[in-house]
Amino acid sequence: MPVRDDDRTGARIRQQRRLAHLTQRQLAERLPYSYSLLNQVECGARTAAPEFVDAVARALRIDVALLTGADPVTTLHPRRLAALVHPIREALDAYDLDPDPTPAPLPTLTMAADTVCQQVRATRLRAAATALPGIITDLTHTAHTRPGTEVWRALASTYRTAHDIALKLGYRDLAALALDRMGWAADRASDPCLAAVRQYKRALSHQESTYLGLRLITAGHTLLAGQTSREAHAIAGQLHLGAVAVAARHSDRTAVDEHLAAARELAALVGGEAPEIHWLSFGRTNTDIHALGAHVRMRQWDDGLRQARAMRLPLSTVTSRRARYLVDRAVIEMETGRTEASLRHLVEARRVAPEQTRYHPGTREAVTGLVHTAPHVGLPRAHGGVGGPVALTRSQICERSGRSAAGRSVHE
Incomplete structure (x- = not known):
């Protein structure tokens, strides 16, 4: 160990x-x-x-x-991060103002909002963060001048994307502000499903408190009471997965098992994966990935290793979910003494989603464990040529896993 x-x-x-x-x-x-x-x-x-x-x-x-x-992601290059994040903050702050641009037609804006959300799921954060402020501004203008359910839904969804980007970049205050704006727009859309998605996101931001986190999950389920659509089932299932994350943080295995069982029942009702429903990608695969994450949070390494080895992710699995699985598996392999396998999975995570892998907390945990394990970590020649294992130095471990020896961020 x-x-x-x-x-x-x-x-x-x-x-x-x-x-x-x-x-x-x-x-x-x-x-x-x-x-x-x-x-x-x-x-x-x-x-x-x-x-x-x-x-x-x-x-x-x-x-x-x-x-x-x-954290080098948020402190190494503050000017670059500020230049990326500040326009998003300005767009969120102007939610109650009537801007005066000439926005694109609503279908074009809705398509642009979906594209940005796709970029986040593909972990192309810089591209998404660059495009997002203009989309928020144009949708805000449209909502003020031609209000309607469709535009309010699009604006709420775009605020949710702002939350995801801010949270991934370490701006928790901005992420909370984006969720407030999402609630404001979802209320005007009169859309209980969007409002429930917001409660799911709020719960994840309060994982330190089991009581508050699970209260928010319950509030989300209350919003969906009486809803029987496939959309509602997917969101209800994702709420249960949020409860899994909250309960696992506090090693409440009973609650984890109960919510996983409920999520699996809803995944069967949804049928297959549902990436198109609010970009939640709820389904059997996402449920399995959350179950694996729960093993990591509760430090159940042997159970986690058995599950990780049995999992086969479909080719359709979204990039962010695939990277999460790879990083969690790397942590499990490292904790069970399989350092070479751990490094292989970190390398693969970096290849699949370089931006996400760099700042994922699991990456730091795995790299810290790897560099403490031995002066050199042997990497099989499958990653370095032919012959016996290759000894990697500290800088090579950091470089291959997505954290450079100098701690450089994705924004260099």
């Missing part, structure tokens, strides 16, 4: 020093600080000053975020 990072800067310095194959004295020789200070920082006896951390990062030729614990 890999040794876990204890979340101290000194422990992270020790980890990165070992990955660079340096002794404490060798690293100290590269610093304008003493060996004694380095030793005390690593063992936790002294607090690392910012100047000391900067010097260590320069000496190891890594990004300082790897030593401070900051």
Whole structure:
């Protein structure tokens, strides 16, 4: 079992020093600080000053975020992220204003909104984030000047896309704002299904609280009371999967099993996968992926490994779901001592969905475990040529798994 990072800067310095194959004295020789200070920082006896951390990062030729614990996706290039996110925030803030552009016809806007949602599902976040503000602005104008159920539905769906992008980029405040706007538009559309989707998204943002998370799931099911359409069944099933995520976060196995059973019943009613229903992709495959994720959250590694090996994802599985499966499986393989298999799945996740893989928390967990497991991780020659296994260094592990040695983000 890999040794876990204890979340101290000194422990992270020790980890990165070992990955660079340096002794404490060798690293100290590269610093304008003493060996004694380095030793005390690593063992936790002294607090690392910012100047000391900067010097260590320069000496190891890594990004300082790897030593401070900051998320490189949201902190390495704040100007680039701000340039990407700020127009979305402005478009959300202008929800009650009557803008004065000349928007495209509603069918064109609806098609553009669907395209952006598809891009998010395909993990092409930069393209989606770039196009989204203009679509929100045009739909807002249309809703103010020619209000109707169709435009309100399109606007609510687009706000939901804004939430997904903001959450994936680490802007939780913006994600919450987008959900508020989604509720505002869904109310005007008088669409209980859209309103229930919003409650599902809210529940996922409150996984830290079982009570609140499950209350939001219940509120979503209440909105669907009496609804018997395939759309309603798919959303009700997705709500149960949201409850699985909330319950697994708190290791409530009974609740996980109950909600998985309910989701499987609804998946049978829906019949096959339903990617066209609010882009939820609800069905048997999504239910299995959530079950695997629950094993990961509850640290049921043996059960998770058995399920992961038995799963066969259909070719039609959307990219974001496939990447989630691959990262979860990589974590399971790593936790059960199969480091080479873990790295193979991380490499595949990066190939399938490079942007999603870079910032997925499971990727960081797996990479941290891999680099702690041994000085080198052997990768079979299927990934490197012919002959015996290849020994990979720390930087190669990070590079192949989608996190560069310098912690670079997808926005470089």
